[in-house]
Amino acid sequence: MFNTVQFYYFSPTGGTKACGESFCKAIAANVKAVNLGLEEAAFNGDCDLAVFAMPVFAGRIPAVAAEKLSALNGNGTKAVTLVVYGVRAYEDALLELNNVVKEANFTVVASAALVAQHSIVPAVGQGRPNEEDKASIAAFAQQVMAKLASGDVSPVTVPGNFPYREVGSMPFTPICLPACGKCGACVAVCPTKAMVMDNECVKTDVDTCILCMACTAACPKKVRVLPPAVQENMNEKMAALVSVHRENEYFL
Ligand SMILES: Cc1cc2nc3c(=O)[nH]c(=O)nc-3n(C[C@H](O)[C@H](O)[C@H](O)COP(=O)(O)O)c2cc1C
Known part of the structure; x- marks a missing residue:
């Protein structure tokens, strides 16, 4: 060792x-x-x-x-x-x-x-x-x-x-649902500093956000999420992989 x-x-x-x-x-x-x-x-x-x-x-x-x-x-x-x-x-x-x-x-x-x-x-x-x-x-x-x-x-x-493969940009970011407690835990973990707390409101810059999901994982109330329509779309796209083991x- x-x-x-x-x-x-x-x-x-x-x-x-x-x-x-x-x-x-x-x-x-x-x-x-x-x-x-x-x-x-x-x-x-x-x-x-x-x-x-x-x-x-x-x-x-x-x-x-x-x-x-x-x-x-x-x-x-x-x-x-x-x-x-x-x-x-x-x-x-x-x-x-x-x-x-x-x-x-x-x-x-x-x-x-x-x-x-x-x-x-x-x-x-x-x-x-x-x-x-x-x-x-x-x-x-x-x-x-x-x-x-x-x-x-x-x-x-x-x-x-x-x-290497080209990486495209995405026209959306995670959002805060109305139950957001404005604790700032999401802002603190953003690796690209795409988020700010503005007038007790979380704002996310779509061009800087890399959709890494750190903010959603850090949210203590689990109310930082992808827009529901985006999440549904991703779930559908990936459905065939649920049963795949690599x-x-x-x-x-
Ligand atoms: C924006 C984004 C893009 C991803 N692209 C791929 C991918 O191309 N192929 C794949 O198998 N998983 C992909 N994943 C899944 C991650 O690679 C995987 O969940 C990884 O464990 C995330 O690391 P973390 O848990 O340390 O955040 C992607 C996840 C995100 C958030």
């Missing part, structure tokens, strides 16, 4: 963090975590391994988090990359994450595409990562340790295409 792992994650609704923590706890005694949703990324080299965990949004990694990683200089430190997706597909996300991490001067020695509950349609991948997923992620950590113990730092090849994929 390693002594210290530096863990960078972006996890608006917790699935990415849960997957990444399962890996980090299985590979190191100490986990130094940086939440890229709320903090800037910094790297002081004081670790045995760096772990990067990102959710998949429209087949890509969130640009706001990728930009923060671009500011790092890993000085060749060994790294493991994880993308976490909601059953549909991870498309170019893992390739993009690996490229961002390599450009930041880390050496990617292993990668994984992991499944979590879909943050827009929770019936898809419901309850994942489950105990079985966590055990499989811990087993992957053992494989990574064995690879590194053997002195093997060969690069990994992951699926994905470059140029296994985690590991690349060493």
Whole structure:
């Protein structure tokens, strides 16, 4: 087991963090975590391994988090990359994450595409990562340790295409239902600062919002939601995935 792992994650609704923590706890005694949703990324080299965990949004990694990683200089430190997706597909996300991490001067020695509950349609991948997923992620950590113990730092090849998929913008944002208590919990967690409390009213900038769902997850009264017609449309679009089970994929 390693002594210290530096863990960078972006996890608006917790699935990415849960997957990444399962890996980090299985590979190191100490986990130094940086939440890229709320903090800037910094790297002081004081670790045995760096772990990067990102959710998949429209087949890509969130640009706001990728930009923060671009500011790092890993000085060749060994790294493991994880993308976490909601059953549909991870498309170019893992390739993009690996490229961002390599450009930041880390050496990617292993990668994984992991499944979590879909943050827009929770019936898809419901309850994942489950105990079985966590055990499989811990087993992957053992494989990574064995690879590194053997002195093997060969690069990994992951699926994905470059140029990456284009990400379109959406003409809506989550809304507050009338029962909103104006507590500001949603505003506080927005990773793109798309929300402000204006005259005790939550306002959301449609061009800045990335629909990450952090605000809906943070709402203590569960009254921050997608517009009901949008939610119904998403539920219908994803209905066929409710019964689909995908296994985690590991690349060493
Ligand atoms: C805006 C948005 C786009 C998403 N796009 C995809 C996708 O392309 N493929 C997929 O399988 N899941 C997709 N998901 C589901 C997330 O990747 C998945 O729920 C992930 O666990 C979210 O991470 P979090 O729980 O850390 O917030 C998307 C979710 C959101 C909010």
